[in-house]
Amino acid sequence: MTPPVLRVSGLTKVFGGREREALELAAQGVGRAEVLRRTGATVAVHDVSFAVERGELFVVMGLSGSGKSTLVRLLNRLIEPSAGTVEIDGRDLRALGDAELRTVRNEKISMVFQHFALLPHRTVRENAAYALKVRGAPAAEQRERADWALETVGLLDRAGARPDELSGGMRQRVGLARALAADSEVLLMDEPFSALDPLIRRDMQDLLERLQSELSKTIVFITHDLNEAMRLGDRILMLKDGRTVQLGTGPEIIAAPADDYVADFTSDVDRTRVLTAGDLAREPRLTARLGADPGDVLRSLAAADADGVYVLDDDRRLVGVARDDLLARAVQEGRTTLGPQELGGDHATVPAGTPVNQFVHLVGRHVVPLGVVDDGGRLLGVVPRAAVLDALSAVPARRSTP
Template identity: 60%
Template sequence: MTTPAQTERQPVRPRTSAGEPVIEAARLTKVFGPSHESAPSRRLLASRWGSRSGSRQVVAIDDVSFSVASGELFVIMGLSGSGKSTLLRMLNRLVEPTSGELRMDGRNVAALTDSELRDLRNRKVNMVFQHFALFPHRTVLENAAYGLHVRRVPAAQRLERANWALRTVGLADRADAFPGELSGGMRQRVGLARALATDAEILLMDEPFSALDPLIRREMQDLLLRLQHELRRTIVFVTHDLNEAMRLGDRIMVMRAGRVVQTGTAAEILSAPADDYVADFVSDVDRSRVLTAGAVVREPLVLANEADHPRDVLRLLGNIEAVGAYVVDGDGRLLGVARHDLLARATESDSSLRECLCDEYERATSDTPLSELFSLVDKGIVPLAVIDGNGKLLGVLPRAAMLAALTDPRKVVHA
């Protein structure tokens, strides 16, 4: 039998299982200004504005470092002027860095020749733009196949691939239409199909849904999440919309004035904002839809093993005036709850702990949003159990802990 001091805490599982870093950026900086001027001084970087020889330079990206794992949906978020779109364009050198290092799959992107850079853009990295960037005189199918056309893929192969991409985004029946005949949401689906058709490993998405109506935007978010679940591309997604970032991102990097303010999961940013700027930024977010059971899980006050004696469990329950304790097997899998009256009977009959079990409890997985748990948190005789996919007990979710997480983000305790 274990008490909180003896129980090793289980880590919260991330929403997706990301692989090794695909994109690695180290101290990236971008300065806009007269081309004859050198990289800015430290003082200029600190102030973001400076003057040399009567001219001015603007520091758009200021000493930014981050990495993106294989299969991760990484969101760069910030208000207008934060540098997020400039940073995104630096990843495929549409904007050349002033200084710093950028690697993709270990290759130094800055050192690529023009031919190697074209190959990177045609095969490994594809971009989805805010305003669709479709050719109005080409059909939907031709637009979807355009990246393969540039790559000089044989016609039959590129049309087969483009048709697959259109089916994937739900536009198979509009292949012969022209962009002008489509709604905004459909045109953005074509842009996404074009990126998917090239089979690029990395998708760069620059506020792709911001021009859409709210309902269509939600549909496109749903589509992207479904595609990411099925295809597991590496995606860098830029947005100024906090709710969109919280909904989509495996991790979120918050930018302000060209610098990184905080990087973390949605729950981490909500629970422990790095500064007042981030705290103000997230103050209006519905935390119950972002925070999950795993972010608020607590260790049970009493946790029993199936080999423990009922008398010992009953004594510990008496010390904390509780009516039940969770019981796990030798692998930590949840077996049930030992109720106090059943424990009392077992001490008289010398029964085993397994004979004291009942199912008067509720359970949830660690990735369940708190919004789905309000009706369950008070139902059992013990706090709601938080389990993993294998049925192992990660901890419990008392009502008080959930309320504290929703009202004061700095009180959330991470498992």
């Protein structure tokens, strides 16, 4: 099994004096406000652990003061932890000297900031190439990588411009291009879209989704917006008062919030954008094989009180739908093998990752439930209309306290 790119274990940060006393109280379960009252110290992050797999977009989310911005700065040792470890490709950052740490920051970890952090006196191309310049890369390599990154984010035509000539969305694209040009193992993105207006923010989310599908970067993305977290994150770590409240996929968190805090957070989430066909898919009650006896299939339909059935080949690829009327005609005409004459197109299919809002109009319109297929056309499951209605109307089940 491939080890994670980033592994965090027991990560803790206390600001202020009496650190040891504050750590002891936090370990006993004393809340942040009470620790502050007793010691004057703030437990910004306490005992946070997680691992990020290669190519994963991992979201850390919470309200202001939850510790998420402190956490992201602990990940590259911009802030020294009070306890715990951060490993990048198996190397503990706390064990590195200053020179080694600078190398890791230059080559392994890139950061995209909320307020762009561009150099105003340099061109867009020079900003995009800056990490490579710091590394001492040849000028030709700097230009080649910078231009590739700018083209990737749609800004190559503005390569000679200065940052103050760009809109906020364009400047954030330059920040993203700089991180892409560096080709680091891990991208840390600290609320990168929160300073943008809603339309530009959605455009940047679209861009990040597209880039992630093409490049599969390892990303730790910080946000306070749950809809953004649900849209972008492969998994989501929810923080409150510096502690982990829940870690899971968006659908897992929506279906089973860890406590009332998470349940309140998720109550207003647009489930149609979070839940996918794969989340709602069920094993089909009945399928038929190409070449089967039409009479046998018709009798199976009668027993299941169904009007049609998906027909699969030997590799489980979907070849069509057999309707009861076509099967009955085949039996009347004496045909004994289920073939093209018995198959119709009365069905619809979607990939497993398709959000509900993109397929809900297809549900319940055909003789068989909506099919969920993989890239090879193999049937993974079906989405009955009742499954969609249940998922969209259900009240989340809160986890019981042990």
